[in-house]
Amino acid sequence: MADTKKIAVIGLGYVGLPLAVHLAKHFPVIGLDIDANRVDELKRGHDRTREIDRGPLCDTTMTFATDPAAIAGSDIFIVTVPTPVDKNNLPDLTAVKGASRMVGGVIGKGAIVVYESTVYPGVTEDIAGPEIEAASGLKCGVDFFLGYSPERINPGDREHTVDRITKVVAGQTPEVTQILGDMYGKLTSGGVFLARDIKTAEAAKVIENAQRDINIAFVNEVATIFQKMGLSVYDVLEAAGTKWNFLKFSPGLVGGHCIGVDPFYLAHAATTIGHHPEIILAGRRINDNMGGYVADCIALELAKRGKGAGARILMLGLTFKENVPDLRNSHVIDIVKGLTGRGFKVEVHDAFADPAEAKEFFDISLLPSIDDATGYDCVVGAVPHEPYLAFTPQKFTEILTDDGLVADVKGMWRNHALPGNLFRWQL
Ligand SMILES: NC(=O)c1ccc[n+]([C@@H]2O[C@H](COP(=O)([O-])OP(=O)(O)OC[C@H]3O[C@@H](n4cnc5c(N)ncnc54)[C@H](O)[C@@H]3O)[C@@H](O)[C@H]2O)c1
DSSP: OOSSOOEEEEOOSTTHHHHHHHHTTTSOEEEEOSOHHHHHHHHTTOOTTSSSOHHHHHHOOOEEESSGGGGTTOSEEEEOOOOOBOTTSOBOOHHHHHHHHHHHHHOOTTOEEEEOSOOOTTIIIIIIHHHHHHHHOOOBTTTBEEEEOOOOOOTTOSSSOTTTSOEEEEESSHHHHHHHHHHHHHHOTTOEEEOSSHHHHHHHHHHHHHHHHHHHHHHHHHHHHHHHHTOOHHHHHHHHTTSTTOOOOOOOOOOTTTTTTHHHHHHHHHHHTTOOOSHHHHHHHHHHTHHHHHHHHHHHHHHHTTOOTTOEEEEEOOSSSTTOOOOTTOTHHHHHHHHHTTTOEEEEEOSSSOHHHHHHHHOOOOOSOOTTOOOEEEEEEOSOOHHHHTOOHHHHHHHEEEEEEEEETTSTTTTSOOOTTOEEEEO
């Protein structure tokens, strides 16, 4: 475990790229990804995830590779590969295992392998470590060492960036924890928290996201109750939020790579030790059904105005959250399907999504522009991307027919005045 750390970051996505770029300000860093297109784009200074701007990407001292041989001899390997669920919502550790075997093929004695991918307690030591051992012939805890440091960044969040947030760090031995604490301490001004052990650090990450999922599920559940009572959940939350210890969450679709996925990792781990998780899975069910519920509400509102099959709907936003191009696990598609299934003609625009990905993921051909959009019976604000927040009353008049419906899923237009001939629906 040498003093000058040569670091390899494996997996250059939303998490790995910003991490590698910031680490490269302090250490020699090689970033490796199996996706040659991604590496080519990054070498040309283009980050399609929009996390790192062209300037810092062109200026970085890190190097990029697709060939595992390039990362041989690294002191620290940091694994930031995807951890999705399969079609049965069970953890899919294919990428973690693959990256571990790849590291095993090039690792030298004394190196540390740190996982940042979100997993359930036990994956690093009981699954990843043995994969490295098998590929390398080295002994874990003797010839090489493991660590875990969960990644906490949010896509599109320019405030809580990897160089500012508190990093939870754990190593297989106190010495490894210290080495990793020193390394991450250089990376972030937010300080490091040295967790008791690797499983504790893994557990901490997975409950951070499960807690968020459950809190949003609660707000989604009360939103559906208040809908029946003719109350807006946003009005209710605004009032309740004046209490000092009321937790502020908003209703909505829970998608993406993390919050809608990680609770299943915890649920799986619980099940394997004989505990059936109740609240964790209830939260998942409520949140996964929200898109269908929103489609039901919009269809009902349109029916009140005599509009059914054939009516034209403009859906604004397809990504899983605002101001990011990330379409993974976006539940806007549930609204689209719920409405097209009733015969509505739904057209979709997204200010940031890649049209080719929209086609590939959801078979949706995105509208290239909404500059001349007109003649719709309903506009659905599904994702509060900045350009949609800026809509004027005039824009709604242009888009909609007389007596058109403004369906505001995220409450982004709740304080916008609407022309008198238009109707509004919101959660
Ligand atoms: N996206 C987030 O904001 C976020 C936040 C916190 C934690 N996480 C966790 O971080 C991990 C990575 O997430 P992400 O959003 O960066 O994923 P991502 O899909 O954006 O990026 C992962 C990258 O890994 C590459 N990859 C896959 N298998 C590989 C392998 N065997 N070797 C090398 N590269 C490989 C892919 O090509 C891809 O470029 C996940 O466990 C996720 O749950 C993500």
